Amino acid sequence: MRKIALLLICISLIACKKENEINSSLPAEASLVQQLEQFPSISLFTQALAICEDTLNASPNEITIYAPTNDVLSAFLQDAGANDFTELKANIGSEFYRAWLGCHFFPSALRLEQMQTAYIPTLAYNPLGQQIHTYSQREKSVLALNGQYVNLISRDNTIPSGILHISTEKMQVPTITKLVSANGNSFSILKRALLLTENSLASLLNREDQMFTLFAPNDAAFDRFFQDVGCSDLDGFIEKFDNQALENLLNHHIIRGSVDISSLNGHNIKSLYQDKELSINLAHGNLKVSNNGGFEAHIVQTDITAFNGRIQLIDQVLKLP
CATH class of the missing domain: 2.30.180.10 (FAS1 domain)
Incomplete structure (x- = not known):
């Protein structure tokens, strides 16, 4: 049993090292889409970002991203009756699509332990161009955003643009x-x-x-x-x-x-x-x-x-x- 446990620890360390090597190999000028393409578990989120026609898919500095997994977004598309994100964008309109996507981004690089209990700005905007907020509530390692508990399967990943967290929840556009x-x-x-x-x-x-x-x-x-x-x-x-x-x-x-x-x-x-x-x-x-x-x-x-x-x-x- 002890040998098996040691083997599992070694495998885990190798996997972590490999992920860090992928992240560190990216040039600082890489676009956000290029940065996120290094994470296969969020490839659908990367596709959603790629068709967003504004600065979200450029290369902003010092941001935090809460990216939903492929399983989450696949179910979301199915529930929305859309085959892909191009169809979803056409169905809900570019303005709301951009707001939905922007709610997954925060304009500073924050590790989980740096998240505060407060209303914090996102990179989403309402129809008047006003920056939308999210209510963040954190107790130790438990985080809720807009009243929704966020289950992180991977957190505090460093990318050239900031910090990436991978979550089993998608963000909602708050009213x-x-x-x-x-x-x-x-x-x-x-x-x-x-x-x-x-x-x-x-x-x-x-x-x-x-x-x-x-x-x-x-x-x-x-x-x-x-x-x-x-x-x-x-x-x-x-x-x-x-x-x-x-x-x-x-x-x-x-x-x-x-x-x-x-x-x-x-x-x-x-x-x-x-x-x-x-x-x-x-x-x-x-x-x-x-x-x-x-x-x-x-x-x-x-x-x-x-x-x-x-x-x-x-x-x-x-x-x-």
């Missing part, structure tokens, strides 16, 4: 709803509240054909709000008022369009609740959003971007005027 749902640390109450509204605001903010901006109160903000209105929690609020009151409240936190919030300093914007106005102001270096009822909140994180809009994280619930 506002998906970015809220993924962040259980800050938005567990908001996630459930959006689902409980009479007309399902979660579905509205999951649409890919419309743009919105959501002023998103975190859990601490909701806890303070419930206490202020004499409720113990979200269920208590619905019981005391009703689902329509919850929908009205949340609609007051949504505006149409995906806006760069800093560009709205000094402007009034209309929420989805009866076109009631919200004001954006910069005071003492801090952006604030307020309504004409005098309730205001600090915008503590700006312009978290999804395919269909943006999230502005705020520290207070905006009460209805």
Whole structure:
């Protein structure tokens, strides 16, 4: 048994050495497609990249790639009813195809242990050219991206352009709803509240054909709000008022369009609740959003971007005027 174990270790070391030799033999100016062609288990991902008509298939520096295996992408093509990626691109449109592919890329070279729990930018862009984010959550060697656990069969591979991880999952193009749902640390109450509204605001903010901006109160903000209105929690609020009151409240936190919030300093914007106005102001270096009822909140994180809009994280619930 000991000899067999030693033999397996030797085989593993030889395989690792061979892979490193393949990587180190690539010239620094090799295109990204050429670099990924050295990894047979992701040949379908390399094909998907090869038909992407933009800078993704050039040779960017200092990037991280989470590349799905051939089995994953083969099943994906079958589910999508496409024979290959050229057909998939034609079916879903170049814009969405590029966004889907770009969600597998991050603009800095990060080994697994360097991934943080945060919203981080990808190399995907929404229809307005705004850089899409992913919610990354890591605990030791366990990583989730947009709420989806990532099983890495090979990690921290060094290529001339950065770091390659090979995964048994493909990335999803995040909507506002998906970015809220993924962040259980800050938005567990908001996630459930959006689902409980009479007309399902979660579905509205999951649409890919419309743009919105959501002023998103975190859990601490909701806890303070419930206490202020004499409720113990979200269920208590619905019981005391009703689902329509919850929908009205949340609609007051949504505006149409995906806006760069800093560009709205000094402007009034209309929420989805009866076109009631919200004001954006910069005071003492801090952006604030307020309504004409005098309730205001600090915008503590700006312009978290999804395919269909943006999230502005705020520290207070905006009460209805």
